[in-house]
Amino acid sequence: MIHAHSLGRAARYFPERPALAAAKTRTTFQELHDRVGCIAAALDRHGFKAGDRLALLLPNEPDYIELVYACAWLGVIAVPLNTRLSVKEIDVILSDANPRGLIRHSSLPVPTVQVSWQLVLDQEPLEVRSDSVPDPIYDPNAVLALIYTSGTTGRSKGVEITHANILENVYHTNFWFPLEEGAVHLHAAPIFHIADFPFMFAAPAFGACQVTIPKFNPQTFCETVQRERVTHTVLVPTMINMLTQFPEFKKFDLTSLQHLGYGGSPMAPELVHRTRQLLPNV
Template identity: 30%
Template sequence: MYLTQGLHRAVQQAPERLATVDGERRRSYRELADRCARLAGGLTGLGVQAGDRVAILAANCDYHAEYFLGLWWMGAVANAVNTRWNVKEMAYSLNDSEAEILLVSGAFLPMVETLKARCPGLRHVLHLGKTPCTHADGPAGMIHYEDFLARATPVEDGRFGGDHLAVLLYTGGTTGFPKGVMLSHDNLWSCAITRLAESDPPDPFVTLLASPLFHTAGVAKFITQIVVGGTAVMMPSFRVEEVLATIEREKITDVILVPSMIQMLVDHPEVREYDLSSLTRVAYGASPISLAVLERALAVFPDAQFTHTYGMTEASPMITLNSWRNHRGEALSNGRIRSAGKATWGMEVRIVDEDDREVPRGTVGEVVARGDNVMLGYWNNPDATAETLRGGWLHTGDGGYMDEDGYIYIVDRMKDMIVSGGENVYCAEVENVLARHPAVASCAVIGIPHDTWGESVHAVVVTQSGVEVSAEELTDFCRGDLAGYKCPRSVEFRDSLPLSGAGKVLKQELREPYWRGRARRVS
């Protein structure tokens, strides 16, 4: 199993078929393969070898297609940097991965000098510029990507596969530092094949890549597209009107979204003015969808099959799938729509207690899983790897139960994490920054329900005696070290935090007023 196999298959069977669409620019599979071979050759000329890490900092674009496939062609490892991070977080991932090459698009050029200063290991920066281009288009001291490709000598595909490392995807961490999830060719390939085995791909298979390609969901969707030789339409950011217009213009048949995106689409006042009849498959994940939003979505997209996938970066990312059959008819009233579905093909899922013993059906415990799509481990972090993969099972940190038919229901998070608009926010990461403010004596961060984003970051703060500080000042302070989506959206001031006998903050007490009356403690 190697991730460039689908590219070669498409070139053999339909070389002129559209591989990527990026605005007005359209590239066939023949062009894509040639550019991948040239990128691999050019990077080889810069000293990049199999196993070396190469990073990209760009919004979704067609350059991502040749970046991923070109690196896998030569056995290098992709590190797609989270574009929503601030420069400190970006620099951390570049240094931790020991990336020596960075591809960067124009929107992020102002960050390059700071990144170079913070990342002494960066040897070359390639500027993703316009096509056609001149030497003048590239900023001084950078290599212009199109010139670089034009001069490069294409090389043969090394057909790296199996357990060879393909990507490093950085997630937040309970220690305050992101962890690099190591996913192999086998991990990513097996997840793509599993997804295809669950339901036949639409014909034609035209995917709108609205999910960012620094997330495992976006990468997995792109790989599935390449496996079947479909067309990937790139969406640099989620803008409702542009998404609706693109579905109509490009005849999109397949998309993956988070529930907040679906809600914004179906609630747009002009949604009925677009021809959305081509869309036949909608996958969503990161959080459950409310029944009210689903009913509105089914009315807007009556011919689309909705599926819910549950997983995490460490599983490439899919663990369970709730079929489209459970999004219609009786399933809307029997409660099955609230489930995360059953274990996907090739996956084993259990619910276990604190001693990793399987619990009876209907009993809440931790969701654990194993299969070929489970990560190799965390980059340079053997302790976290051993803890998460103990006993050969991926410990998700999610609390849930399994019914008699094998359906999984997620009810809480055992790890201290918030999911807001599809982004993971680790509470410790925010608390570590808040605690550095001179006015803060102690603090706790929790997730509270939010009608649009699912959950919102909420901080409970105890100030130093006699010191006053505003919520706005604390949020602004966090922005210096954290991406905007991680910063508190609300701040509550208290005289003290509830503590256990061992001195641990009782977050359940802090969360209780906000989640009271809800069937589950996640949203």
């Protein structure tokens, strides 16, 4: 259901606008929509059906976003895995989630729990071809993602996020973090984290382009904001603290940045003050 109100809507209203960008790639909303449909068809050929779970252990890259969109298209439940966990911790989550498949990147930890289907995406890309594409599902109560908590107060627990939950989040976002056609959202925080995950659906709903960086550091963040003219991003307080202490910060043109959200933990008043001094127009 979320497809119709997010990427599907963008393909109808903003087909030629830039949708997704990384260091070497640029994609319009129409191109992204067509590619996601083909990825959904590829997953369908591998036997994935609505209600099946697909675990994702990937860095912040366009492939990640495309796969989550394909899951939303089919009604497959995405299980984003924290890339910073140990093999043992990932194994615990996989045992609990019991996914039908796992798509991972070779640079990340290799789980030992066996799943019935597994793909190392950077070594064995999905065979994406323009053949019969299944119709997108439209079920508000369908589970879109199973996102695991950090486990700071006990064992990590899987939280079901429905298509309707994400749509409500998109509406809510439009009030406190307004996106618009031509805006550019940077996925600097991990996509697997609930603080950033919903923005991959909010951005296309309003015609905003998304930019990814595989891993946050102040240098890469500043270079990307300057190069891509980023207008919106969400960070965690630790990242913001690193930015305020980055000695090269003022060498970059970050004037395009309009909105900076944070989540994951509270932010100390002195850090809020330092951030406002550093970015007075944000």
